[in-house]
Amino acid sequence: MTGLFRRVAETGRPEIAITVDGHAVTALEGDTILTALLVAGDRLRFNEFDKMPRAGFCLMGACQDCRVWTEDGHELRACSTSVTPGLRIVTKEVPWTRP
């Protein structure tokens, strides 16, 4: 999978290990979740209505098209949430299980 984004500067930052759909992804300190996922890959989520891939749009917290899930089911807005060590993201909605 090729990434959509390309880093053009600020590449000397400390690395942060996160997990995306079970795969290890190396992000850099200060990355948003959106940046980390789009440098490494080509999508953030799938639209609920046509199941097609989406990769965000406005990057400023307005369009809400960059929402991803953590493995334990929390929804995050990828463009305005920074990566943290050990973050585990899924790009597909976690099936709801009865408690």
Add this chain to the structure above:
Amino acid sequence: MDAPVIVVIGAGPAGTRAAQTLACAGLRPVILDENQRQGGQIYRRQPKNFTRPATKLYGASAASATALHTDFEALRSSVDYRPETMAWGVSGDMLLTECRGQADALRFDGLIIASGATDRIMPCPGWTLPGVFSLGGSQIALKAQACAIGQAPVFMGTGPLLYLVAWQYLQAGVKPRAVLDTSSLTTRLRGLGGLRRRPAVLAQGLRYMADLARSGVTLRSGIRPVRVEARQDGETLCAGAVVWKDGRGRTHRTECDAVGMGYGLRSETQLADLLKCDFAFDATSRQWLPVTDRDGATSRAGVYLAGDGAGIRGADAAESAGALAALRCLQDMGRPVMEGEMARLRAALKPMNAFRHGLETGFPWPWRHAADLPDDTVVCRCENVTAGDIRRAAGPLDSPEINRAKAFVRVGMGRCQGRMCGLAGAEILAAARGITIEEAGRIRSAAPVKPLPAKIRGVVT
């Protein structure tokens, strides 16, 4: 008597100067900022561990950006700054807020809303593909994350931001494949009268265009977007080309790996709407905007608007308008203010109004495109409501205005609440019914103005 509680929403150019003015008058304003760091969008700051100098980030506006950031840092001890805090609703004279899942309610005596703007979007087939971003978003990727949206982007739309973003990408070593402007050269000449009111800004824009042309970037004006085509490579599905028509109607196809699109800006007006401020139709921008007087006072006592959230005039105007709204707020509270300073700020804003008119005339919102969008074009990207769905609401379902259409086919009902689709949706409805855009109306705001976590802590009193 307790000191009055003045709340400033937003910490961009307008919000920062408003807060500074209030602090200078001896008050301690509360600043609610959705972002992690002060600066707003145009002067958005990079994360603390990034090292690029301001000249790399803000180009010709570096000095203004730096001054805004430095002045804010000097204010820190005299304001109650609340980052990552969203004002999502209103109840009487209380603002309902949320910060990292914690709910709160904040009573105010005075409120200055400096909520800014987002890109104004005209959809086209394929605009929901991965790799298509708003122009503002393309700039944020570069400015705040040191990333390009692709290696060979096309920038499409209209307005000064189109050329600024393309130029910034070029400076960062990413050569745009093309800059495609829907406004024609003749149209732009018509805007020149207003644009000339700010000669330095006009000259800067012309310099960006000249630099792009000299570097061999394809610049085309008077174009019409046809569609963004997908590129499929194994499991990857993303933007691969832009198909567009030139002024003579000939079709072109430009290969690319990303698209940045935007057609000027639209004001964020939801909170003014929830506060029941009066709105009026603005023929220049074809948008419904909150009514303010020359100082930013709204129809509701104690509520003021400043910056692009009150109409698009840009960052320099926002700084003056923020300070002016704060002075007016103080004056309305019976506090002494320097009348001379208010007069100076009003005078400073005058050429900004003419310039704004020049921008809207020279780089107009291509509203006529809406009527020609194919029926299967997605307009609402949240819920995939199409142009055909909106036409069905306009015709067979007989919706006289956009809120009825929203009820019938859910245009503007999704998570973004019509921020991306509302203006284009109203244009499609107006064209389908043969009514004016003014008659098509505006999507009524509803709380929460942005999604809240389903599980939110705290009691709203």
